[in-house]
Amino acid sequence: xxxxxxxxxxxxxxxxxxxxxxxxxxxxxxxxxxxxxxxxxxxxxxxxxxxxxxxxxxxxxxxxxxxxxxxxxxxxxxxxxxxxxxxxxxxxxxxxxxxxxxxxxxxxxxxxxxxxxxxxxxxxxxxxxxxxxxxxxxxxxxxxxxxxxxxxx
Amino acid sequence: xxxxxxxxxxxxxxxxxxxxxxxxxxxxxxxxxxxxxxxxxxxxxxxxxxxxxxxxxxxxxxxxxxxxxxxxxxxxxxxxxxxxxxxxxxxxxxxxxxxxxxxxxxxxxxxxxxxxxxxxxxxxxxxx
Numbered sequence: 114x115x116x117x118x119x120x121x122x123x124x125x126x127x128x129x130x131x132x133x134x135x136x137x138x139x140x141x142x143x144x145x146x147x148x149x150x151x152x153x154x155x156x157x158x159x160x161x162x163x164x165x166x167x168x169x170x171x172x173x174x175x176x177x178x179x180x181x182x183x184x185x186x187x188x189x190x191x192x193x194x195x196x197x198x199x200x201x202x203x204x205x206x207x208x209x210x211x212x213x214x215x216x217x218x219x220x221x222x223x224x225x226x227x228x229x230x231x232x233x234x235x236x237x238x239x240x241x242x243x244x245x246x247x248x249x250x251x252x253x254x255x256x257x258x259x260x261x262x263x264x265x266x
Numbered sequence: 267x268x269x270x271x272x273x274x275x276x277x278x279x280x281x282x283x284x285x286x287x288x289x290x291x292x293x294x295x296x297x298x299x300x301x302x303x304x305x306x307x308x309x310x311x312x313x314x315x316x317x318x319x320x321x322x323x324x325x326x327x328x329x330x331x332x333x334x335x336x337x338x339x340x341x342x343x344x345x346x347x348x349x350x351x352x353x354x355x356x357x358x359x360x361x362x363x364x365x366x367x368x369x370x371x372x373x374x375x376x377x378x379x380x381x382x383x384x385x386x387x388x389x390x391x392x393x394x
Contacts, residue, residue, distance in 0.1 A: 116279070117357040123369040125376035133372045143367035146360040222376070227365060229357055231276075 116230035124222040131188035131216055134158075140166060147171050160185050164193065176200025180212075189216050195229070274327065278350045281326035286311070287319050291328060294342040301337045 123130055133139035135158035141151040145168035152175065153167040160182055167177040177198040184192035191214045213228040281287055290305055306316040320340065323329045327346040332339050 117354050117361070119358065119361055119365055121365050121369055123372050125369075125372035126379075129375045129379060130368075130372045133368055133375065139368075139371065142371040143364050146363060148363070148367070223372075225365070225368075227361060229361060 116228055118226065118228045121225045121227070122219065122222065123225055127188040127216045127218050127223045130223045130225060131191070134191055134214060134216075135185070135187075140164070144168055145170070145176075153177075158182055158185055158191070165198075170200075174200055180209075183211075190214070191216075274346065275350055275353055277326040278328065278346045281322050281328055282350070284319065284322075287323055290319060290323065291342060291347075294329065294340065299339040299341045301339060303337075305340060 125133075133143065135156060137154040137156045140156055141154040144151050144154065144166050147170055149169050149171065151166060151168045153165065155163070155165045157163055162182045162185075163179065164182070165177065165179040167175060169175050177200060178195055179198055180194040180196055182191070182193050184190055191212075193212050194209050195212050196209045208231070210229060210231045213230065215226040217224045217226075282291075286309060289309075293305065293308075294300060302316065302320065303313070305320070306313050309316060320329065320331075324331065328343055330341050330343045332341070
């Protein structure tokens with residue numbers, strides 16, 4: 114199951130981190146792959162509520178993602194569906210994926226675990242336990258060294 | 267170059283979820299090719315179970331088999347792994363900087379909250 118998990122330590126209490134995830138002001142401050150202002154952020158962070166975020170990338174293209182909140186447990190858990198209205202990678206258009214965010218209090222602040230997974234079956238659970246960015250990345254680096262081929266386009 | 271579909275990627279990730287299969291891949295990465303019995307040797311599982319794992323890896327395109335005499339040589343086929351890594355990297359490039367900005371924003375808010383709490387404590391102390 115295709116999924117990506119990222120973990121960040123943040124020197125802020127969980128409720129502040131959660132607000133940054135669930136308010137329009139917060140989302141507008143960080144969403145998107147590049148350091149460009151978010152054009153639009155509409156956030157209704159309750160179960161069944163919707164969000165819509167439009168942002169621009171450095172190539173000048175506009176992208177708009179939207180989805181629905183599936184779980185909202187302040188200040189520790191947020192699950193939402195994710196879909197591009199326009200923009201994004203061509204292969205992503207019309208596909209719905211899932212974003213799961215867990216916020217846990219730790220010494221000195223919060224630990225945020227962010228997972229972007231596809232929404233097609235529940236096998237994704239098993240894959241989260243492993244943490245792709247660790248051993249897979251290592252293995253893939255080794256492989257990249259042993260057998261170089263042009264990248265798939 | 268093969269264009270990997272999401273279905274194929276799913277198969278790769280599903281194959282990688284299992285620790286025995288990852289161990290097999292890691293060994294194949296170190297050794298150029300191995301016979302099935304050589305692959306099975308370090309594991310406390312029966313040969314048919316190993317064969318099943320090899321089927322999963324084969325279906326995901328992660329290994330290739332070739333017959334040499336009476337033995338079957340198993341080799342690593344790294345392209346699907348690289349396609350999986352490309353997928354992960356694309357999303358990581360998207361989310362990783364965003365999460366850094368999220369952290370910076372929340373940390374700014376935390377500093378503001380602490381400053382206003384400190385100010386409130388001071389006025390509280392003064393009024394007593």
